[in-house]
Amino acid sequence: MAASMRLLVRRVIRLSHRNINVTAAGVSARSGCCLGPSSCRCFSDDRSTHFGFETVPEEEKAKRVYKVFENVAQKYDIMNDAMSLGIHRLWKDTLLHAMHPQPGARLLDVAGGTGDIAFRFLEYIRSQQERQKRRAMRSMQTPSWQEISNNYSTEDEDGPQESRAxxxxxxxxxxxxxxxKADSLGISAGLSWVVGDAEELPFDDDQFDIYTIAFGIRNVTHIDQALQEALRVLKPGGRFMCLEFSKVTNPVLARLYDAYSFQMIPVLGEVIAGDWKSYQYLVESIRKFPDQEEFKHMIEDAGFYSVQYYNFTGGVVALHSGFKL
Structure with a gap:
């Protein structure tokens, strides 16, 4: 209930901000436009953004992005392998090693529909738990009867909180x-699926230890709002981690990457997914996303500290991370 009330309040505030951005010059420039915000929205549709290389009204971008991923959902994982030659798996594995989550951690993976990050997170936690058990067993190879008794009596008391993704x-x-995918892999424990907008997350404040978004933030209409929401739902000390395509730093690699992106990826999209336009958009959206330094400053402006980034594959992808105070 608290989360739903917060969402309602935020929506009212955002709508009120849009409605009051009406200037006298704007009124005089549009004859026949009504003045009352309750009966007319003639000034609220002027804000535009990019959809790939195309300029579109802000409210239209969300609908078009939704349609893109609706179209490619069934072939999304296959296309990721084809487009990156399987390297996206290494990028995501590196994200988990940099995250290094411990048992009891709570993860929110935004724009994570096919579950790649969440599955890796739960597997990493499981391996950490098994490693801890092996260490405990080695240290208890010749225990006294008192140690055995204490171990049994405290085994289920004050144990770590269950990890959740x-x-x-x-x-x-x-x-x-x-x-x-989760059903086919037999993954169910500690895993939840929620329909939600990155700009208005359906969660209370201070809920998660880690927030991840992999190859999704460039599709958000208001990136600054998504970053503010990430900060809000993280616990104090929580970590923000974003894996996203970025600016290639090597000029030779940049030319090769551009040629491959524009000439091959839409073709792969047509052959594998039967959808040229969606993958043309995905290629263009990468070029419209801020470079590493600019995105780092955006994360800092949102309120995160100790923000840093690491380039993978010459800057084809960058991992940005920061912490909530």
């Missing part, structure tokens, strides 16, 4: 694919 995605088709 919440996959949040605005696109129901992507979540559907993720759930199917």
């Amino acid at each position: 919440v996959v949040c995605d605005i696109n129901k088709e992507m979540l559907k694919v993720g759930k199917q």
Whole structure:
């Protein structure tokens, strides 16, 4: 209930800000436009953004992005392998090693519809737990009867909180694919699926230890709002981690990467997924995303500290991270 009330309040505030951005010059420039905000929205549709290389009204971008991922959901994982030659798996593995989550951690993976990050998180936690058990067994190879008794009596007391991964995605088709993958892999414990918008997350404040978003933030209409939401739902000391395509630093690699992106990826999209336009958009959206330094400053402006980034594959992808005070 508290979360839903906060969402309602934020929506009212955002709508009120949009409605009061009406200037006298704007009124005189549009004859026949009504003055009352309750009966007319003639000034609220002027704000535009990019959809790939195309300029579109802000409210239209969200609908078009939704349609892109609805179209590609069933072939999304296959296309990731084809487009990156499988390297995306290494990038995601590196993200988990940099995260190094411990048993009891709570993860929110935003725009994580097919579950790749959440699955890796739960597997990493499981391996950590097994490693801890092996260490405990080695230290107890010749225990006294008192140590054995104490071990049994405290085994289930004050144990670590159960680790949980919440996959949040605005696109129901992507979540559907993720759930199917989880069922096929036999993953269910500690895993939840939630329909939600990165700009208005359906969670209370200070809920998660780690927030991740992999290859999703460039599709958000208001990146600054998504960053503010990430800060809000993280616990104090919680960690923000974003894996995203970025600016290639080597000029020769940049030319090769551009040629491959624009000439091959849409073709792969047509052959594998039957969808040229969606993958043309995905290629263009990468070029419109801020470079490493600019995005780092955006994360800092949102309120995170100790923000840093690491380039993978010459800057094709960058991992940004920061902490909440």
